[in-house]
Amino acid sequence: MNTLAEIPLWKLILLGGPMMLPLMICSVFALTTIIEKLIYFHNILKPIAKVKETVFDLIQKNKIPEAISFCDTHPSLAAKILKSGLIKFGSTKEEMKKSMEEAGLFEIPKIEHHLGILSTTAHISPLLGFLATAIGMFSCFHTVQVRFASLMPITPADFTAGLGQALIATIAGLAIAIVSFIAYNYFISRAHYIVFEIERMSVELINFIYQMTDNEYLA
Numbered sequence: 001m002n003t004l005a006e007i008p009l010w011k012l013i014l015l016g017g018p019m020m021l022p023l024m025i026c027s028v029f030a031l032t033t034i035i036e037k038l039i040y041f042h043n044i045l046k047p048i049a050k051v052k053e054t055v056f057d058l059i060q061k062n063k064i065p066e067a068i069s070f071c072d073t074h075p076s077l078a079a080k081i082l083k084s085g086l087i088k089f090g091s092t093k094e095e096m097k098k099s100m101e102e103a104g105l106f107e108i109p110k111i112e113h114h115l116g117i118l119s120t121t122a123h124i125s126p127l128l129g130f131l132a133t134a135i136g137m138f139s140c141f142h143t144v145q146v147r148f149a150s151l152m153p154i155t156p157a158d159f160t161a162g163l164g165q166a167l168i169a170t171i172a173g174l175a176i177a178i179v180s181f182i183a184y185n186y187f188i189s190r191a192h193y194i195v196f197e198i199e200r201m202s203v204e205l206i207n208f209i210y211q212m213t214d215n216e217y218l219a
Helices: 009-015 020-045 048-060 064-073 077-086 093-112 115-149 157-218
Strands: none
Touching (some): 020 115, 020 157, 048 064, 048 077, 048 157, 064 077, 077 093, 077 157, 115 157
């Protein structure tokens, strides 16, 4: 008799019954989102330090138009936030801060884009598994009822098919939910870190510009 590890995946999916279809759809959505967000966070975190260094260097050389042009050509989130502050160069601190906050209202939500898919998958996958358990148990009792009504002997096989279907679907639902929940919390923590870094960079930009202005005034 084959152990669980020796059974092919496609056969396990078939043994799991009809509820395996929505569970597989959930797993595809979750996996696609995880891969997409891993690539996204890798690409968004990498250029923050480089963008900040380049922009601050141009500001120090009093090349504000060049700094704005650099931000225009750079596709990163950090560049867009810094540009919104640079175009208010010469204004008050409050105006620069407000400009960057307004830009953040449009750009920062993109960081958490699609994370709702992982949250939803983590919540509904166990429910689908439990629904499969209920269906499997009903199948068992229905089989017993039919055999009893037909005066046919009831065998352990009448129970194992329905119970096996229920357990496979339940395991699949819990596994998908666990992976989705872990990924969701990881990406949320990364999103909070990025937001913190962008907010800190915005404050540093304002302080850097006004420190330079004060030094030029004193000179």
